[in-house]
Amino acid sequence: MSPRRANRRRMERWWAGRWWRTVLAALVASAVALPLAGAARPETPAPAPAATAPPTAATLETVYAAHRANAREAARTAADHGDRRRAAADRALAGPSRQLLAFDGRGPGRVTEVFGDLARADRVAVLVPGSDTGLDTYGRFRAAALALHERLTLPRPRLRSWGTSMSGGTPMAPAGTRTAVVAWLGYETPATIGTAVATTGRAERAAPGLRALVRDLRTVTGGRSRVALLCHSYGSVVCARAAAGLDVDDIVLVGSPGxxxxxxxxxxxxxxxxxxxxxxxxxxxxxxxxAGLFGTTVGFGSDPVSPAFGARVFAAGDGGHSDYFAPGSPSLANLTRIVLGETGAVTHG
Structure with a gap:
């Protein structure tokens, strides 16, 4: 090895070591500070989730209604407790048009919401969120699901080629294709600043719930639908932990830390x-x-967009960490193509 290359390697190791010392110091500090900060914010009380059997096509409306009723009760409880922000979030979820496969108003909160006719869907997209997502911030996650659902259900004009509009390559579902989007906030997401976001612990606990959701979707749709998991940020760690043998067609990692x-x-x-x-x-x-730290592993290893990882890398444009579902973005166009099965039309990064 040349002296110049050896010196570069030493510098790389030094910078990596410096970065990890900084990260470990931050993790230790947050491990102390965050529990103390959290102790000052008591949880808003909420009723236990509605007890429902696993959904089928025939029972979907009953399941939706049961969870809407539970959200209404949670809104009343939050209001009585003086938490107007949570009461407003719960009240919105209890609206008559909301299709809730699951709802739990306790703690940060969990909800699974459906957009579209799930029982008849040929293509189903499941969105898995990253850090700092709970009932109080659910609106931004829901906006991403709505943007994808709107793109999937665009009116279909005369086509130049299968799945491509005359107006410039906008992905469209083939005639007769029915789609649904599922926003799955089915786990307690980590805070962006804290120890949990740098380890796989939350993801490992979340993975069984994601596997159960996929089984329910297969039951509801009779096993005939194409299912894609769209996993953002820390949500990509959740999807990775659930991935082995999972009955889905595509797993998409966007903004992934590994x-x-x-x-x-x-x-x-x-x-x-x-x-x-x-x-x-x-x-x-x-x-x-x-790296190992206190009996656990901190960090997530290989970069999913690197050639060595071996994923199919697609173009996401110039957007930031929260822009993958932005209307009109290259990333949303490609996500739509993947959900629709137009894999040959995906533009590569």
Whole structure:
């Protein structure tokens, strides 16, 4: 090895070591500070979730109604407790048009909401959120699901080629294709600043719930629908933990800090694995390393958009970490194509 190359390697190791010392110091500090800060904010009380059997096509409306009723009760409880913000969030979810597969108003809160006719859907997209997502911030996650649902249900004009409009390549569902979007806030997401966001612990606890959701979707649709998981940020770690043998067609990682796996093949998924990162996404500046700390692993290893990882990398444009579902964005167009099965039309990054 040349002296110049050896010196560069030493510098790389020094910078990596410096970065990890900074990260570990921050993690230790947050491990002390965050519990103390959290102790000052008592949880808003809420009723236990509605007890419902696993949904079927025939019982969907009954399940939706049961969870709307539970959200109404949670809104009243929050209002009585003086938490107007949570009461407003719960009250909105209790609206007569909301299709809730699940709702739990306790703690940060969890909800699974459906957009479209799930029982008759040929294509189903499941959105899995990242950090700092709960009932109090659910609106921004729901906006992403609505943007995708709107794109999937655009009116279909005369086509130049299958799935491509005359007006410039906008992905459209083939005639007769029915779609649904599921916003799955089915786990307690970590805070962006804190210890949990740098480890796989929350993801490992969330994975069984995501697997259960996929089983329910297969039951409701009779096993005939194409299912894609669209996993954002820390949500990509959740999807990775659930991926092995999961009955889905595509797993899409956007704005991912890593999955905890060295390669896409290590996920042992039956699905195609896709990845993208916007040019303005700060995650691109996070070193893709992992290290042992207090009996757990901190960091998520390989970069999902690197050639070595082996995912199908697609274009996401210049957007930032929260822009993957922005209307009109290249990332949303490509996500739509993947959900519709137009894999040959996906533009590559």
């Amino acid at each position: 999955t905890g796996a060295d390669t896409a093949a290590d996920l042992r998924a039956r699905a195609r694995i896709w990845a993208a990162r916007g040019a303005g996404d700060w995650v691109g500046h996070v070193p893709h390393l992992s």
